[in-house]
Each structure stands twice: as structure tokens, then as C-alpha cells.
Amino acid sequence: MEYDVVIGLEVHSELKTKSKVFCSCKNEFGGEPNTHCCPVCIGLPGALPIPNKEAVKMTIKAGLAVGSQINDIAIFERKNYFYPDLAKAYQISQAVRPICIGGGVEIEDKNGHKKYIRLNRIHLEEDAGKLIHNSKIGGTMVDYNRGGVPLIEIVSEADMSSAEEAVAYLSKLRNILQYIEVSDCKMEQGSLRCDVNISLKPKGSEKLGVRAEMKNLNSFRSVTRAIEYEIKRQSRLLDEGEEVIQETRRWDDARNRSFSMRRKEDAQDYRYFPDPDLLPFKIERSLVEEVKRTMPKLREEKINDYVNDLGLSEYDASVLTNDLNLVKYFEKVISYFNKPKFVCNFILTTLLKKVKEDEENDDLVIPIEPQNFANLLQMYESGQISQAICRELFDEIWTTNEDCLKIVKERNLVQNNNEDEIKEMLKVLIEEFPQSVQDYKAGNTKALSFFIGQLMKKTQGKANAQIASKLIKEMLD
């Protein structure tokens, strides 16, 4: 039977404030265990949480960036569950009056078909601690450094119908959150995480099917695979006339399958109620307006700027702006070497390929200092070094990040642009390989590249290939 797939996402993103959301401990990834902790974030009796202004502002900013309504009064509530990642046995979260209501983002598929994904809400809450299960010491190791880190939960409506749409939605959200500088969105470090709700219904049917919630999706790849797995699992059940059970399932990336965590009958009953330690707070219009005024440019505006001011093509600008880290890198590089088109070309053709080779995960890391990269491109563009040397150096400084100016000087890699010298060398080669001369005269133009290759071998890549191509043609014709 054919089914319609119905998908909704809950995306969690850690805010990059300096301090935690309800206390003044440092908000920082990692650190020695239990060193960013105080009575508030380890839940000692009598400790009093006070909301962080910046965390509230960043949540408003996220809401404005996706067109949410900002509530004038927001309430913090306790979400009760008993698990060691929560020191207090409840998480401070928001239920009836979150900071942001509604909104949505537009996604686009490969064919340029657009779809609007509605948001239900964005609320502010605290992250939980980290558990490490260790059978050797006969217990679970608990680190509360992450406990109390500000976290926003962005809840979509069930508007998606495939893994591709879910991934497009997630990457759009990540892009927006990065651009407005509220989160690093590093999936590898867990600062962007995602739960997927998914159900199937007979094609065209109005009535929603029973849904399963998938947890523990920490990369775009696992989102795709978990959704595909779940569609197969549920359609098999339905095809065989069995029921889909409402449950929470944990995705296991290594085994490429999901496992049931909890059934509906033992579903968590969170017993939300307003946190008596935290009064409802007012969000004045003037605050919302202030946040609006400080809103940085989003990707669409960047693309426009790049096309109009830097002369990049729409396509190049769109690839370049896909990740804010790349945007920042690019802008630094062109501040040292102001040839945007040239820099952009090299990034798109060579650098991004390298990033993909290097990185298993979804986070963009460029190990070469922007200044060093700018110097390399400048030497190449001005003809000081050949393309071959440029490529070699690029690979080398990618791992060492050594000063490329110094390397070129020390190893004497400066390109030879001297026509007379190149001509002399070509003369020798023509005498050395008469057969190739014959080949060329017989119409085999490949013989030309053979001579260039030989010349490069002789000069360790230092001869100017353009000059050499021009000369060899003249000499043989």
C-alpha cells in the first residue's frame, strides 16, 4: 500500500551566552567534569535561579528571524522527570507561555520547488547534564557542566513529508541560527540536536497515523537514515495489518537501526507547573524592537551583497553563504587580498573539496589561517608561483599551517616566467623526444601536454605553464 509520510521536528540548539541560563557559571563546551557548577545548576535546596537577559534576547532574536510572534509575558515551568542528567529532578522549561509562538521557514528542494514549514513555537529551557555509562565502576558518571546551559527548542508543525525535506529544514534552521549568532550549531558537540516525530497514513487519508518519536540524531546523515528506516519499519507493520505503537525510539547510528525506548503506557508524565522560583516576566515591545535593530544580515541578503557588490555569480554566492563559518573565512581572506572572484573560485573548487575529504561530520573546519591563505592566493594570482606549486602548497599548509611565504622563499619555489629560459628548456625536450614531435605533426595534440608535463617534471613544477603552452605551440607549428 502507498502511504503519506508526516514528519515534525524538535530541534534543540544551545545558545552561546557567556554564562548559563539561570546562574553565573561559565557556558562552555567541555572542561574538567563538574567545574562549571554552582548550587543553582546542581540543584541544591534553597538556591534561586535568575534568568539570563542575553539568553532571553537570543531567543527573541531566533523568533524574529523565523517570523514568530513574541509573547508579551513568558512563563518558566518545571518539567518533571527523574533521571540523573537532571540534578533537580525537573528541567526548567516553558509550556503554556513560551517566548516565541508560530513562524516558519521556507525550504527548497533540488528542483527549486519551495515549501513553507510552519513552526509551532520556540521556547527557552536549560540543558541537562552529561551521563557516561561505565560498567567498570559500577555506576553512571555524571557531569553537570552542561546542566543549565541555555537551550532553545524549536518545534515545527508536522509539515514535512520526506527525509530530504527534514534535512532541508534542519539545514535552513542551522543556517539561520548561525547567521544571527545565537548558536554555534555544532552537531558534533551537540550544540544542535534533533528529535523526529514520524507517522504514516494511507495515501490521501485525512486521519493522522500513530507516531513514533526518534531521538539521538546527531548528524544530517543520521536524520536521513533514521527517517528512511522508520518509514520502512512503519509501512511494513501497516502492510501486514499490524499496529504502529506510539513510542519513543533511540537511533543507533553504528547499527543503522532504531530501538524502542519507551512505550506510551510508560510514557513520561511531565506534570508541568509554573516554577515558583521564577516569576513570569514581561517582554516589552521596546526590547523586541531593540533586538530587531541589531539583527544581522541573513543568508539571502548576503547572497545579494555578494552578487551586487562583489560580482559573484548567484550560484557561487549561494554555495559560499551556506555556512556562516565559510562566510567569515571568505571575508577575512578578501580583507587581506581583495580579489573576491578569484578567492571564491579557489574556495569552491579546491578548498571545499578538501573540507569534504577531511571531515566526516557536518561542521566546517578550515585549518589554514586566513592571512596565510590570502598570501598563497596572491602569489598564485600574481604569477609568483605556478598553479601546480599552489596546489601542492595548499595541501601542505592545510596540515601544517606553516607560513607559505617562508616556504616559497626557503625552497625557492618561485615560478619561472622567463620566456627565454623556458624556450631553452623546451628546445632540449624537443630534441630528447622526437617521437612526440612526430605525433604532434600527425595531428595528436596530446603531445603538447606531454611536453608541458616533462617540463614541469624537470623544473619541479616551477615553470609557468601558460607561457610554456604558448611557446611549445609556436615552436612546433
Place this chain on the structure above:
Amino acid sequence: MEITEKEIKHLASLSRLNFTDEELAKFSADFKAILDYVNELQKVDTSNVKDNTIIRAYDELREDEVKPSLSNEEIVGNAPKNYNGYFIAPTVVE
């Protein structure tokens, strides 16, 4: 208002508590008394009472400043079990 023993058992299991039959009976009675008391309060006519919820102004919230945390010894020192700076909790796997 009635609360069933089943509901109390459910609440206890959510809090990882185990009650004996006697405790269960005692809690049922206690819960009932509390709920009856709240029910009694619900009867008061408050239609003329002004909403006196205190609402905090944004300005009263905390500035985003880092202040020193406690030392690791102070944090884990009171726990029944700790190891290498971590709290050790009974094994739980979800």
C-alpha cells in the same frame, strides 16, 4: 476528589519510589485530604478579586556575566559516591 491507588503507584514509579501496601493506603488518605482541602478553596468566589500575579520586568533579570563556580571538591564532595571529578549515580540506561 478521589485519587486511586493506581495513580499513586504511577506517581511513585515516576519518582523511582517503592511503597509498601501500608504506605500506599496512608498516601491515598493523605492525598485525598490534601485534594479535599484544595477543593474547599476552589469554592471561594474570586470573581471580584484582582489578578495579583507578580510579573517581573526584563530589567530585573540577570546580566550575562560569568562569576566563579564552586570547586570540583565542593561540588562532588557531598555526593555519596564520586570518582575522578564525576558524580556516580546508580546505573541507568534508557
